[in-house]
Amino acid sequence: MKSSLLALAALSFAFPAAAQSSGTREAAPRTPAEHAADAAKNDTLAWDFVDGITTEIGPRQPGTEAEARARAWAIRWLEAHRFANVAQEPFDMPTWVRGDETAETIAPFAQPLAITALGNTASTGPAGITAEVVHFPSYAALEAAAPGSLAGKIAFISHDMRPTQDGSGYGFAGPARWTGPGLAASKGAIATVIRSIGTENHRTPHTGTTTFPEGVTPTPAGALSNPDADNLERMFARAGQRPITMRLVLTPRWLGTTKSGNVVGEIVGRNRSLPPVLLACHIDSWDLGTGAIDDGAGCGIIAAAAKRVQAMGRPLRTIRVLFAGAEETGLWGSRAYSAAHLAEPFYVGIESDFGADRIWRLDTNFTASDPALYRELAAAVAPFGVAPSREVATGGADLNVVRDQNGALIDLQQDGTRYFDLHHTPDDTLDKIDPAQLRQNVAVWAAVVNVLANRAEPIRRTSEAEPGNR
Ligand code: ZN
Ligand code: ZN
Numbered sequence: 001m002k003s004s005l006l007a008l009a010a011l012s013f014a015f016p017a018a019a020q021s022s023g024t025r026e027a028a029p030r031t032p033a034e035h036a037a038d039a040a041k042n043d044t045l046a047w048d049f050v051d052g053i054t055t056e057i058g059p060r061q062p063g064t065e066a067e068a069r070a071r072a073w074a075i076r077w078l079e080a081h082r083f084a085n086v087a088q089e090p091f092d093m094p095t096w097v098r099g100d101e102t103a104e105t106i107a108p109f110a111q112p113l114a115i116t117a118l119g120n121t122a123s124t125g126p127a128g129i130t131a132e133v134v135h136f137p138s139y140a141a142l143e144a145a146a147p148g149s150l151a152g153k154i155a156f157i158s159h160d161m162r163p164t165q166d167g168s169g170y171g172f173a174g175p176a177r178w179t180g181p182g183l184a185a186s187k188g189a190i191a192t193v194i195r196s197i198g199t200e201n202h203r204t205p206h207t208g209t210t211t212f213p214e215g216v217t218p219t220p221a222g223a224l225s226n227p228d229a230d231n232l233e234r235m236f237a238r239a240g241q242r243p244i245t246m247r248l249v250l251t252p253r254w255l256g257t258t259k260s261g262n263v264v265g266e267i268v269g270r271n272r273s274l275p276p277v278l279l280a281c282h283i284d285s286w287d288l289g290t291g292a293i294d295d296g297a298g299c300g301i302i303a304a305a306a307k308r309v310q311a312m313g314r315p316l317r318t319i320r321v322l323f324a325g326a327e328e329t330g331l332w333g334s335r336a337y338s339a340a341h342l343a344e345p346f347y348v349g350i351e352s353d354f355g356a357d358r359i360w361r362l363d364t365n366f367t368a369s370d371p372a373l374y375r376e377l378a379a380a381v382a383p384f385g386v387a388p389s390r391e392v393a394t395g396g397a398d399l400n401v402v403r404d405q406n407g408a409l410i411d412l413q414q415d416g417t418r419y420f421d422l423h424h425t426p427d428d429t430l431d432k433i434d435p436a437q438l439r440q441n442v443a444v445w446a447a448v449v450n451v452l453a454n455r456a457e458p459i460r461r462t463s464e465a466e467p468g469n470r
């Protein structure tokens with residue numbers, strides 16, 4: 001008896017709202033803080049978006065028919081959730097698609113390797129190429145190679161990428177993919193293989209784009225999975241003076257100019273003459289996975305946050321969501337949006353494109369120039385475990401328009417510790433999303449967007465990029 005009374009007392013302490021209302025469900029949230037807290041516990045909208053787009057569409061490579069189906073799907077979803085002014089803004093782009101992709105070492109140790117082609121690279125032709133491999137343990141080692149020294153060779157660029165919470169490992173390892181193949185080609189290489197820009201040890205190569213400098217003819221290039229890159233490094237250690245030869249078959253092709261597009265929708269504010277709050281993500285994905293963390297989750301988070309703010313009452317400012325097209329192969333949508341909307345002022349830009357793990361830090365580019373607003377935002381997100389910082393926000397890839405206007409930007413920094421385990425691989429699928437962390441994202445976004453969309457004053461910005469802010 002005594003123990004069951006104690007249990008009852010504990011229950012009513014744990015669920016005071018339920019105990020005081022009908023006894024079966026919690027009271028409806030009223031204040032912005034209660035709405036955000038409710039989103040953290042109960043949001044289902046962000047999950048509905050990312051579940052829907054990964055299940056009904058899946059891969060949605062820029063410029064392809066699959067991306068067009070994703071746009072149509074997103075428009076139906078936004079309309080079903082009563083966004084206003086839902087529209088598609090088309091643009092043209094050059095479109096690259098994957099072909100066959102195999103790699104094998106021929107001598108002195110023969111075995112197949114897991115590889116995937118990098119975006120914007122050339123074809124080996126269906127017969128493939130066979131050549132000696134030259135190993136560069138780092139990008140710096142490739143930079144030091146003499147001009148012409150790679151003539152007729154395949155360059156292998158390795159590197160060391162480690163997971164970091166802020167994703168900074170990408171900045172150190174990324175050049176191997178971003179410009180490594182072009183650098184190798186400029187020194188005569190006929191093809192390049194890199195160690196995947198990734199932090200896991202699965203046989204899932206990581207794709208992504210590369211760019212070749214002006215005047216350098218693009219070559220075939222691909223990323224080996226991390227265990228295959230390990231294997232190739234061990235072959236070099238065991239081969240001694242014997243050359244390592246590799247056969248590569250990579251047959252991507254260009255489809256020429258095709259259509260892509262941006263998708264927008266709005267929660268219309270009470271005062272349409274005030275600049276809107278712009279929330280961005282990208283609707284395209286790489287073709288290998290189903291684009292759950294990159295960036296189906298981001299679009300779900302921003303749309304769910306916009307609806308949550310609307311549920312608190314019609315906001316003062318319009319909230320616009322921008323689902324940018326064709327981010328992965330060169331920010332085509334972000335650039336097209338900036339070209340079309342540069343003259344239209346935006347109050348602030350925020351993007352979600354770093355997976356679905358929890359937000360841990362609040363960065364802005366007005367922390368020093370508008371400390372009162374920063375303090376208000378920091379207080380709104382503190383209940384969700386988000387730390388303040390003095391880092392200067394630079395905005396995400398899909399916010400070119402705000403950057404081009406030198407406007408206000410916020411980065412809601414997500415935990416990137418496991419992002420590069422999955423990034424641009426076949427493993428970017430829905431099951432990798434933790435629903436509780438996805439809801440925390442929605443809660444933090446709702447808290448931030450609610451402050452901004454209901455604020456009349458301009459954001460105070462210094463003319464230069466926040467001097468003295470670090
Ligand atoms: Zn992305
Ligand atoms: Zn990406």
